[in-house]
Amino acid sequence: MLNYLESSNELLQKRGYRLTPQRYMILQVLQEAVGHLSIDQILEGVRKSYPHMNLSTIYRTLELLREVGLVREIHLPGEGVQFEIFADHAHQHLLCHGCRALIHLDADLLGNLPKQIELQYHFYGVTLDLLVAGYCEKCWSTMNAFNTSG
Amino acid sequence: MLNYLESSNELLQKRGYRLTPQRYMILQVLQEAVGHLSIDQILEGVRKSYPHMNLSTIYRTLELLREVGLVREIHLPGEGVQFEIFADHAHQHLLCHGCRALIHLDADLLGNLPKQIELQYHFYGVTLDLLVAGYCEKCWSTMNAFNTSG
DNA sequence: GTTCGTGCAAATACTTTGCAAGTCG
DNA sequence: CGACTTGCAAAGTATTTGCACGAAC
Numbered sequence: 001m002l003n004y005l006e007s008s009n010e011l012l013q014k015r016g017y018r019l020t021p022q023r024y025m026i027l028q029v030l031q032e033a034v035g036h037l038s039i040d041q042i043l044e045g046v047r048k049s050y051p052h053m054n055l056s057t058i059y060r061t062l063e064l065l066r067e068v069g070l071v072r073e074i075h076l077p078g079e080g081v082q083f084e085i086f087a088d089h090a091h092q093h094l095l096c097h098g099c100r101a102l103i104h105l106d107a108d109l110l111g112n113l114p115k116q117i118e119l120q121y122h123f124y125g126v127t128l129d130l131l132v133a134g135y136c137e138k139c140w141s142t143m144n145a146f147n148t149s150g
Numbered sequence: 151m152l153n154y155l156e157s158s159n160e161l162l163q164k165r166g167y168r169l170t171p172q173r174y175m176i177l178q179v180l181q182e183a184v185g186h187l188s189i190d191q192i193l194e195g196v197r198k199s200y201p202h203m204n205l206s207t208i209y210r211t212l213e214l215l216r217e218v219g220l221v222r223e224i225h226l227p228g229e230g231v232q233f234e235i236f237a238d239h240a241h242q243h244l245l246c247h248g249c250r251a252l253i254h255l256d257a258d259l260l261g262n263l264p265k266q267i268e269l270q271y272h273f274y275g276v277t278l279d280l281l282v283a284g285y286c287e288k289c290w291s292t293m294n295a296f297n298t299s300g
Numbered sequence: 301g302t303t304c305g306t307g308c309a310a311a312t313a314c315t316t317t318g319c320a321a322g323t324c325g
Numbered sequence: 326c327g328a329c330t331t332g333c334a335a336a337g338t339a340t341t342t343g344c345a346c347g348a349a350c
Contacts, residue, residue: 018324020330039314054332059315069247072283075225080314094271097219103271109263117282121244121253126284132267133222134276168349170305189339204307209340211305230339 004031004085008070015068025050026061027070027085035104036074036082076102077133090114090128098139105132154181154235158220165218175200176211177220177235185254186224186232226252227283240264240278248289255282 008027009019029045030037037045039058046053062083065071074082076093078100092105114126134140158177159169179195180187187195189208196203212233215221224232226243228250242255264276284290 016329018329020323022331052332055314056316056333057331060330066247072247073227075227077223077225094267094273096273097216097222105271109266113259114282116259117244118284122287123244123246123282123284124287124290126282129281129283131279131281132264132273132276133279134268134273137272137274140274166304168304170348172306202307205339206308206341207306 011068011070017064017068021050022046022053022057023061023065025053026058027065030071030083030085033084036084038080038082042083072127074129076131086127088125088127090130092130093132095131095133096136096139097133098135098142101136105130161218161220167214167218171200172196172203172207173211173215175203176208177215180221180233180235183234186234188230188232192233222277224279226281236277238275238277240280242280243282245281245283246286246289247283248285248292251286255280 005019005024005027012019012023025046026042029042033041033045039055039062042062043053043055043058046058062071062073066073066083070086071083072086074084074091076082077095090108090110092107092109094103094105095101110128110130114128117126118124155169155174155177162169162173175196176192179192183191183195189205189212192212193203193205193208196208212221212223216223216233220236221233222236224234224241226232227245240258240260242257242259244253244255245251260278260280264278267276268274
C-alpha cells in the first residue's frame with residue numbers, strides 16, 4: 001500500500017511538514033495493524049525495524065498526524081489512548097462493565113446516521129463511534145446476586 | 151434525592167462495603183452535577199464542604215463505585231477521564247476534530263438499538279454511547295484549503 | 301478484635317517540554 | 326541559511342500504592 005503513504009506525504013507537505021522516516025514508520029505500523037494500537041504497541045512496532053525510536057517522537061508524531069487528519073485517537077473505558085489510521089468507517093464496541101471484555105461489533109447498526117447528522121448539524125467527514133456497555137451474561141448474574149434484595 | 155443515596159448505601163452494604171462520608175459526598179457531588187465531571191471537578195466539589203478530601207480517596211472511591219455499578223467513566227478525545235452517576239440513558243456527543251468543540255446531542259438517534267443488542271448479544275443493562283466526530287463547517291473549510299490539490 | 305477505609309507520603313506511569321544537533325528545501 | 330525534526334534528559338501530570346491510624350461491624 002505505497003499509495004497510502006505517498007498521499008500522506010503529499011498532505012503533510014501541503015501543510016508544511018515532512019514525511020520523515022520516523023513518521024513514515026509510525027504510519028506504516030498503524031497501517032499494518034488490524035485495529036487500533038496503544039502508544040506502547042506503536043513504539044514496539046517501530047522499534048522492530050528502528051530500535052532507536054524515541055517515545056517523545058511517537059507522541060509528537062501522533063499529535064501531528066491527528067491534527068492533519070491522518071490518524072485518530074480512540075478511548076475506551078479502562079484502557080489508555082489508542083490510535084489508528086483515520087478511516088471512514090464506524091467503530092462499534094461492546095464492553096462488559098464487569099469483566100471489561102471488549103467485543104468488536106461488525107453489523108451495520110447505524111445505517112445512514114452519518115448522512116443524517118451531516119445534514120442536520122453541518123458537520124462534515126463524520127465518523128461514528130458507538131460504545132455499547134453493559135454486562136455479559138456471567139457478570140450480570142454476579143451483579144444480581146448482590147442486587148436482588150435478600 | 152435521598153432515595154438514591156440510600157439505595158446506594160444498600161447496594162454497597164450488600165457487597166460488603168460501607169457508605170462512608172467520603173463516598174457519600176462523592177456520590178452527592180456527582181448526582182448534583184448536570185453531566186459528567188473530571189476527577190478535579192469532583193475533588194473541588196467535595197472540598198467545598200470537606201476541604202480535607204484527599205485525591206487518592208477520590209480515585210479509590212471512583213474505582214469502587216464503578217466496579218459496583220454506581221458510576222461510570224466516560225472518555226472523550228482530548229480530555230481526561232470523566233465520571234457520572236450510572237444512568238440508563240444514551241450519551242451522544244458531536245465532536246469537531248479541528249477545534250475540539252463538543253456538542254451534546256439530545257435527539258433520540260439510536261431508537262431501539264439497546265434492546266436489539268441485548269437480545270442479539272446476551273448483554274444486559276446496556277447503555278449506548280455515541281461519539282460522532284467530524285469537522286464543523288469552519289474547520290472543514292480550513293482543512294480543504296490544504297487538502298484540495300493546488 | 302477484625303475488617304474496612306482514609307490521609308499522607310512516596311512510588312509509578314504517562315505525557316510534555318527545552319535544547320543542542322541533524323536534515324531538507 | 327532557515328524552518329522543520331529528532332533524541333535525550335528533565336519537568337510536569339496523572340494515577341497507584343504502602344502504611345499507620347481511626348471507624349464500623
